[in-house]
Each structure stands twice: as C-alpha cells, then as structure tokens.
Amino acid sequence: MIRFEDIYETVKRHHAGADLELLRKAYIFSAVEHKGQTRASGEPYLVHPLEVAAILAELRMDPACVAVGLLHDVLEDTLTDETKIKEHFGPDVLHIVEGVTKISKIPFSSSEERQAENFRKLLLAMVDDVRVIIVKLADRLHNMRTLQYLPEERRQRIARETMDIYAPLAGRLGMSRIKNELEDLSFQYLEPEAYQELMQRVEERRTSAIEFIEKIKGTVQEKLKGAGLEASLEGRIKRVYSIHQKLRRQRIELDQVYDFVALRIVVPTIPDCYAALGVLHNLWRPVPGRIKDFIAMPRPNGYRSLHTSVISDEGHPFEVQIRTREMHRIAEEGIAAHWKYKEGRSGPDKDTRRRSTASRRGAR
Incomplete structure (x- = not known):
C-alpha cells in the first residue's frame, strides 16, 4: 500500500516552499470519513484516494489538486457535506471535489461514436477548472488498474466507457501517458x-x-557525442x-509495423533536435514520407517533436522521436505539465489557458 509520506515528499519536491499542511489535513480527513469502508479487492477504501493522489503528485499537480485526490469520493461515498469540506479546506x-462528483454522476450508456464524442464535449464544456x-482521469486510471476485482458485467461497462470517453479525453488534453495506459487496460x-x-x-x-534497441542506442549515442550533442536516449516497444x-487499420502483419521498435532522443534545445535529425539521416537511410515535423507544426493538443523512420544496417526499420526536455514532459503529461504553483496560488500558465480554451472550442 502506498504511504502518505511518499505522496507528501513527491509534492514537496515539485513545489518547494508551498504550504503542504493542506495535504496532511486532507489525508486525515479522508481516513476518518472512509473508515470501515473496503473496496471490491478487500483492501481498505483509503487505498484508492491514496493511489489517486499519488498519480496527481507524479503529474506535479499543485497541493490543492493532490488534496482533492485524497478527498474526491467523500461527497459521494460518505456522510460528509459541502459545508464541512469548505470549512476545512476552502x-x-x-x-x-464538487466538479469530480458531478462528472461521476453523469450516466453514459452508448458506445456509438457520435454519442461518445458528444459526451466528451459535455465533460469539457461543463468544467471551468x-x-x-x-x-477524474487519475481516478479512472486507478480504477482500471484494479478492475479485475469487479464482476464481468461491470468490467465490460467500465472498460467500454474508458475506451470511448476517458482515453480520448486524456488524448485531447495531451496526456499521452495516461491515455496509453487506459487504452491498454481497456483492450485487455x-x-x-x-x-x-x-x-x-x-x-x-x-x-x-x-x-536491437540496446545496439542502436549505443551507435546513436556515439555519433551524437561525436557531433557535440548532449542527449539522453530511451528505447521502447510499441504498446x-x-x-x-x-x-486492423492497415491490414498488415506484425513484422510490417515500422514503429514496433522506436528510439526517443531528448536534447537541450530546438536547434539540437534538427542537428540530431541530420546525424541520424547521415547514419541510416530515412524511409520516404515518414519524416514529420511537429515542432514547426504542433498537434492541436500541444504535442511537439520530430519524427522519422530509418532503416538499420540489418535492414530493420524503426522510428525515432527527437524532442527537448520540455517537449518530452508536455508529450507525457499534456495540460498537467503547464500547471504552475507560485506564491501560494495555483493556476495555469498562458499556454495552458490557451490549450484549455482550444479543447473546449474543439468540443463545440
């Protein structure tokens, strides 16, 4: 079971100087209110809000948001009322908390694509924060991680809702790490x-x-170093x-998937991204039509990166993504990466406000 102190230390690391007493109060409040309650797994119910808060802390969300992770079910599942929460936490x-509770009460029963899109639009339109x-995405992620304890009918319903509503919603907000895990869990x-x-x-x-990944990482690292480029490299197998x-979409076999294996190169600056691309194309032959510049032309959700596919010396194609550290964090965390906590106040930076507005406009 995750420890509250681990969550506290994570938030403290990301928000040095912030008043974190709110977190401790929220933990004690949640423990008292959920006392005696258990989950379908047989674990104490408190495990769930702790896990949700841990996900939010890893996303570097502000202390108020992490506190809500600890409190998000108290209105719905305990005898606590709004007055008590306002009195204790502001x-x-x-x-x-009210917003998360409201979303949880909206019924979704159709898997028809248009209805699912309308539901996602409704969720985006009804929240002002x-x-x-x-x-809600953190809440759904932990519920999906523990879905095996529920009856089959509920597993199917929740997995379908997750695939149709919450995974695409995470994608729209640029939160690829959460989107990817929600999709894989739902598919299962x-x-x-x-x-x-x-x-x-x-x-x-x-x-x-x-x-293969380890071999190409070594080769690329050596060539980048020779070109005077500082870089960190990470390989992955496609989800x-x-x-x-x-x-299913392209009607191809597994050995025809160009990006089954991919290499990610993270460098300090944008000029370094293009320099690294040049090093790669001098090293291996690029696949025609596979070069995509999402730095010059970012995706609507804010994603920026250079993509290319190359053919290795053995004839194996693989994808390479090149980005800066800031681009990488935005690619993984999306709109959460922009949430700032300064001078005792939490709030979005200008990019976050612009992206959030764009998401709502795209939902109309």
Missing part, C-alpha cells in the same frame, strides 16, 4: 482473446527487440493496443 478544494478532469477487458494473442506474439519478439489498431 472554496477552491470544494469546487474541484481543468483540474476537475485531471483528477474488451477483447481478451485478441489481447492475449497479440501479447504472445509481442513477447516472442521482445528479447530480440530489446537487444499492444496501438499495434492492434495499426494491424
């Missing part, structure tokens, strides 16, 4: 046979893929649901 925390959505329950079959095929290739989508 109007800001109450406002977010994006932290409400971020807390919605199409268990397809999931198991594909996982087996991926596992059969995993060892050779990891060996199982993303592979599933590509196989």
Whole structure:
C-alpha cells in the first residue's frame, strides 16, 4: 500500500516552499470519513484516494489538486457535506471535489461514436477548472488498474466507457501517458482473446527487440557525442493496443509495423533536435514520407517533436522521436505539465489557458 509520506515528499519536491499542511489535513480527513469502508479487492477504501493522489503528485499537480485526490469520493461515498469540506479546506478544494462528483454522476450508456464524442464535449464544456478532469482521469486510471476485482458485467461497462470517453479525453488534453495506459487496460477487458494473442506474439519478439534497441542506442549515442550533442536516449516497444489498431487499420502483419521498435532522443534545445535529425539521416537511410515535423507544426493538443523512420544496417526499420526536455514532459503529461504553483496560488500558465480554451472550442 502506498504511504502518505511518499505522496507528501513527491509534492514537496515539485513545489518547494508551498504550504503542504493542506495535504496532511486532507489525508486525515479522508481516513476518518472512509473508515470501515473496503473496496471490491478487500483492501481498505483509503487505498484508492491514496493511489489517486499519488498519480496527481507524479503529474506535479499543485497541493490543492493532490488534496482533492485524497478527498474526491467523500461527497459521494460518505456522510460528509459541502459545508464541512469548505470549512476545512476552502472554496477552491470544494469546487474541484464538487466538479469530480458531478462528472461521476453523469450516466453514459452508448458506445456509438457520435454519442461518445458528444459526451466528451459535455465533460469539457461543463468544467471551468481543468483540474476537475485531471483528477477524474487519475481516478479512472486507478480504477482500471484494479478492475479485475469487479464482476464481468461491470468490467465490460467500465472498460467500454474508458475506451470511448476517458482515453480520448486524456488524448485531447495531451496526456499521452495516461491515455496509453487506459487504452491498454481497456483492450485487455474488451477483447481478451485478441489481447492475449497479440501479447504472445509481442513477447516472442521482445528479447530480440530489446537487444536491437540496446545496439542502436549505443551507435546513436556515439555519433551524437561525436557531433557535440548532449542527449539522453530511451528505447521502447510499441504498446499492444496501438499495434492492434495499426494491424486492423492497415491490414498488415506484425513484422510490417515500422514503429514496433522506436528510439526517443531528448536534447537541450530546438536547434539540437534538427542537428540530431541530420546525424541520424547521415547514419541510416530515412524511409520516404515518414519524416514529420511537429515542432514547426504542433498537434492541436500541444504535442511537439520530430519524427522519422530509418532503416538499420540489418535492414530493420524503426522510428525515432527527437524532442527537448520540455517537449518530452508536455508529450507525457499534456495540460498537467503547464500547471504552475507560485506564491501560494495555483493556476495555469498562458499556454495552458490557451490549450484549455482550444479543447473546449474543439468540443463545440
């Protein structure tokens, strides 16, 4: 079970100088209110708000938002009322808790694509603080991680709702790390046979893929260093649901997936991104039509990066993503990466306000 002190230390590390007494108060309040309650797994209910708060802390959300992670179910699942929350934690925390509670009570029953899109638009339109959505996504992520303890009918309903509503919503807000995990977890329950079959095929290739990644990482690191470029490199195997989508959409076999293996290069500056791209294209032959400049032309959710695919000396194609450290954080965390906490007040920076407004406009 995750410890409150671990959450406290994470928030303290990301928000030095902030008053964190709010967090301790929220933890004690949640523990008292949820006392005696258990989850379907048999664990104390308090495990859930702690896990949600931990996800928010890792996203570097402000102390008020992490406190809401600890409190997000007290209005719905305990005898606590709004007056008590406002009295103990103030109007800001109450406002977010009420928003999360309101979202949880909206019924969603249709998997029809247009209805799902309308529902996502409704969620974006009804909140005036994006932290409400971020807390709800963290809540849904932990629920999906523990979905195996629920009856089959509920597993199917929650997984479908997650795939249709919450994963795309995370994508719209640029929160790819949460979106990706929600998709993979949903796929596991919605199409268990397809999931198991594909996982087996991926596992059969995993060892050779990891060996290949390590080899190209060493080669690229050496060439970048020779060019005077400071860089950190990370390899990955494509996510199982993303592979599933590509196989189905393009009607291809697994060995035809260009980005089954990918390399990520993180450098200090934008000029370094383009310099690294030049090093790669001098090293290996690029695949025609696979170069994408999302730095010059960012995606609507704020994602920026250079993408290319190259052919290795052995004839294996693989994808490379090149970005700065700031771009990488935005790619992983999306709108949460822009949330600032300064001078005792939390709030979005200008980019966050612009992106949040754009999301709502896109939802109309």
